[in-house]
Amino acid sequence: MPQILPLVAPGSPGADLVVGQDGGAAVRRTVLPGGVRVLTEHMPGLRSATVGAWVGVGSRDETSGHFGSTHFLEHLLFKGTARRSAMDIAEAFDAVGGEANAATGKEHTCYYARVLDTDVPMAVDVIADMVTSARLDADELETERGVILEELAMNDDDPSDVAHEQFATAVFGDTPLGRPIGGTPQAIRSVPRDAVWEHYRQHYRPETLVVTAAGGVDHDALCAQVAAALTDGGWDLPPAAVPASRRAGGARGATAEGVELTVRRPTEQANVIVGGTCLNATDERRFVLSVLNAALGGGMSSRLFQEIREKRGLAYSTYSFASGHAETGMFGLYAGCTPARVDEVTALMVVELERMAQEPMGEAELARSIGQLCGGLVLGMEDTGSRMSRLGKAELVHGELLDIDESLARIRAVTAREVQDLAGELASAPRSVVRVGPFGD
Structure with a gap:
């Protein structure tokens, strides 16, 4: 069990x-x-x-x-x-x-x-x-x-x-x-x-x-x-002392409105990220977020990779990412492309996120995303460094340590409806865009 x-x-x-x-x-x-x-x-x-x-x-x-x-x-x-x-x-x-x-x-x-x-x-x-x-x-x-x-x-x-x-x-x-x-x-x-x-x-x-x-x-x-x-080392270790409390979490924060920022650099390629706030590190839906992230921009079969790179040839690198903190988190879509195509690529990334919010994933895509996560989780646990880190984050962040089977079970329990609902939240949240490249005034 x-x-x-x-x-x-x-x-x-x-x-x-x-x-x-x-x-x-x-x-x-x-x-x-x-x-x-x-x-x-x-x-x-x-x-x-x-x-x-x-x-x-x-x-x-x-x-x-x-x-x-x-x-x-x-x-x-x-x-x-x-x-x-x-x-x-x-x-x-x-x-x-x-x-x-x-x-x-x-x-x-x-x-x-x-x-x-x-x-x-x-x-x-x-x-x-x-x-x-x-x-x-x-x-x-x-x-x-x-x-x-x-x-x-x-x-x-x-x-x-x-x-x-x-x-x-x-x-x-x-x-x-x-x-x-x-x-x-x-x-x-x-x-x-x-x-x-x-x-x-x-x-x-x-x-x-x-x-x-x-x-x-x-x-x-x-x-x-x-x-x-x-x-x-000189530390006093009183027998009755107890560990410090874990960092308190809270409701997910959000920016009042999306921010657009352009950083001018003399580069051949432009880098663009679009996204906003997301789930905190202990949110029960973090496994849903993992599946969403895998499907949207987590691998060669992901929607961003297929639509932006494979079909249109607009970027070499494109992916999505997520990170969680005590009371909030961050979710973003990234691409590196020709400066003249930044607006087009940004729009395509947003379209793919909104499409996930508008219609549920198909069975094959859901199964593929879950399989990618499950395989990656098991392979990632094959070295001592990964397992050491898992213990530290479980203690400091999550307050529980799931064994591999329980983690796999929670990933496999994610449904297409849950992914669609979370995608709807992300798509409707305030959106920030950051561009780095050789842009003029």
């Missing part, structure tokens, strides 16, 4: 929640002293594991004077601790053939490493040291300021990145979700070391920390390693 792991805090720290998964894997969740949450998925037969340390803070949590601090910390935690230099951290993973990296989002930050199962204790110790004891050295901060500015410049040279960044700003407006995850060049240049330090001390605490691991990992051993490493 499909199983669901309800990720609610047990009656007391240290209590376990356990649920079986596909292929003999098992997920366990423990709340350690201090409110630290540890989730593991033991995958029999694997000699590798991916370990991640998640902090429930993202770019949307930055306050005035601290803008850019979240992304800054993603870089600076690799630049040294009280016990390790930046070189020590790099050598620790290189010496065992491991990989270490980090990612910043709008609502969380993750530091992770993929190593052999025998090297998991080392990975836990190094990552915990980074999370608890980062020096944020002033000289290193200034060096990294230049690195981040180069990263932002690189992204700004990619017109498709610019289009997506500007689209988020157009949809969410002057709100924390509308700010760039990486910060703006102005914010990165101006944020002082003290502000980054304050952001670090405020948000990097035991009750906000979630440690997840998947692969050849032993849950009890990992819990002991995490507790010891955090204690060595």
